[in-house]
Amino acid sequence: MVAVASVQTIPAVLRSAAERFGDRTAIIDGAVCLTYRELLEHVRMVARVYLAGGVRRGDRIAVNSPNTHHWVVAALAAHYAGATLVPVNTRFTGTETVDLLRRTSARVLVVAGDFLGVDRLAGIRAAAEPGDLASIDLVVRVPLPGPLPPDTGADPDTGTVDWPELLETARAADSVTPADVEARADEVKADDISDILFTSGTTGRSKGVLSAHRQALDVASAWADCGRLGPEDRYLVVNPFFHSFGYKAGILVALLSGAALVPQATFDAAAVLEVVDRERISVLPAAPTVFQTLLDHPDRDSHDLTSLRLAVTGAATVPVRLVERMGGELGFDTVLTAYGLTEAVVATMCRPGDDPRTVAHTSGRAAAGFEVRVDARGEVLLRGPNVMLGYLDDPEATAKAVDPDGWLHTGDVGRLDEAGNLTITGRLKDMYICGGFNVYPAEIEQELSRLDGVREVAVIGVPDERLGEVGKAFVVADGLSGDDVLGHCAAHLANYKRPRSVEFVPALPRNASGKVLKRLLVKERTA
Structure with missing residues (x-):
């Protein structure tokens, strides 16, 4: 079991992981392999660069990059520096990204180089109006396969550092000592805002969801407990880190359990099969369509998938036949479904031993300290210590989502069975x-x-x-x-x-x- 009762800030959990798991592998990202001890040192180095760039407690640091070790280090360094992490959807256009940077008044932007044929930094600068990026003091460019694009059009007042230069930049930061970095990490409190995750925006302008360190860690702990993760696990993360499924149920779960993270920048079924075989992956959470694609891949039988033990998925529709095939043909010992949303992350989850029909037809029982009920309209309501703190700069939307009694109105329609298992049957807005x-x-x-x-x-x-x-x-x-x-x-x-x-x-x-x-x-x- 994973316990975080005495460790309720992400910097403290990272330090604890370095002590508990030491030389065990923390991240495998192609040729890059970091132990938990090395991960902590990398995070301290980047946090020192942030502090030298003027980052104060509570400032916002935006990360706009795909699933690589750079994202993990940049994000954890934001927490270590006492800042609030702002994950940015890598599919956002320059205009959408500028909107998030402006709304969060981000001080630092960590941004990928050329990814999926798009130079994100160039797109952001092209979309920005005068003053939109005025809050940004530091840009860190992450190299992906291929050369970094030239740094053109930079604001003269904004420093731009390429990732390979960070070590030299940290050593040259005379104004900030390693002791200063540790002191800043010590200042982080359990109720400080750890992150602002933006909703998917499928029905309108995305909203920034505020969560505290204790909340992020509590839901990650509950997820790890349900999945029974431990240091022997190797966890392939195909869910994007900018989403809570990749960040909180991925990175934070690994820190708590000692599992090795294996990030995948973009989903490719052939690459997933190859990585599972080569790295002996044991844990693979993903959307149902990912597992369907793997099952249907013509080269599936040519790979050794016997290391797989745990799959976690979730959707209103998870066919029983898919759950059965995931066990029988992909070899998973345990398949779990879960229900959550950005405002609550993980609210319900199946447990090992649940039968395929329960796994397919329900999202399991309450987890992470949540109460679950269904009102007269059929709407699913959630209450507990891990309901979001609110929406960024939007008290009206917050009051509409969380009623005076503390119940979060999810907008999802569902029902509860006698055992407390939740079945999602639709969306209020999806209804016709x-x-x-x-x-x-x-x-x-x-x-x-x-x-x-x-x-x-x-x-x-x-x-x-x-x-x-x-x-x-x-x-x-x-x-x-x-x-x-x-x-x-x-x-x-x-x-x-x-x-x-x-x-x-x-x-x-x-x-x-x-x-x-x-x-x-x-x-x-x-x-």
């Missing part, structure tokens, strides 16, 4: 009304996922002159016709729930965390 009846697409998606041949499915409401709205199913499938899909619905769903049309697509649009972007389907909807 067909002939006067409320229809929750997640229920239809769950049923369609049971049809052999269906790989992925998303249902939306489209206009109908007689009924107001009817369902349309977007399906990724093998060897099925529209009549097959509609016939299955006719046999298993009430009439008002049945989609009236089907469109087969090669893939569903998703964001970086695996959530289906239904707004992109709605743009092209036809009855």
Whole structure:
């Protein structure tokens, strides 16, 4: 079991990890391999650069980079320097990133070089209006495969340092000693804001969610306990670090458990299979579509996957057959599902020993100190010490999300069984009304996922002159016709729930965390 009762700040947990796990491997990132002791030294070095750049307690440090060891070190160094971490979605445009930098008044920007064909720093500078980047005193450019792009258009008042120069920069920082760095880390308190994670923004402008160190560590501890992680585990992180699934259920879980992190910058099924084989990966959390892709990969059987023991996934729709195949064909001893959101991170989770139907049809029982209930509308409400502190500079939205009794209104619709297992059946905003009846697409998606041949499915409401709205199913499938899909619905769903049309697509649009972007389907909807 992982215990953090006496260690409730991220700098303290990092120090503890260096003491407890010492020369055990902390990160494997290609040719880079760091022990826990070496990780602490790298973090101290970067924190010294931050302090020399003028970072004070509570300042914001933004990290806009893919899953590599640089992200881990840069983020933990932000905590060590007493700053607040602001993870930036690597899929954001320059305009979206500038919006986050301006709203958080970030003092430091850690940004990738050329990644996926995009020079992010150039895009940020091109999108910025005069004054938008005035708060930034230091830019750290992270090298990815290939040369760093030239530093053009820099503000003369903003220092730009390339990652390979950080050691020299730290040694030259005469104004900041190693003792100063340790003193700053000592000043961090459990209730200090550790991070500002922005919501996915799929239904509007993203909101910045404020969390404290104690909260980030409590949810990570609960996740590690449910998964029974330990120092022998090797944890492949395909979930992006800018998302709580990669950061809090990834990096922080490893610090608490001593597992070795193996980050993957972009998801590639062939690369995942190769890494699992080569590095003897034991833990692989991901969205359901990732596991489906691995199962369907033509080279799967040519790799040794026997090291895999734990998979953690989550979605409104996780087919029972997928859970069974993950155990039988990918070799996982344990498959768990969980439910969370940025405002709570991990609220419920299955436990080892739960049967496949429980894992597929529910998101498990309350975890991390949460109470869970479902109100008269069917909305899932959460209460506990790990509900967010609030939204950044938005007391009105905060009051709307968290009521006076402390219940977080999630916007998700669900039900609880007698054992306390939560099943998510839809979203309040995702609901449509067909002939006067409320229809929750997640229920239809769950049923369609049971049809052999269906790989992925998303249902939306489209206009109908007689009924107001009817369902349309977007399906990724093998060897099925529209009549097959509609016939299955006719046999298993009430009439008002049945989609009236089907469109087969090669893939569903998703964001970086695996959530289906239904707004992109709605743009092209036809009855």
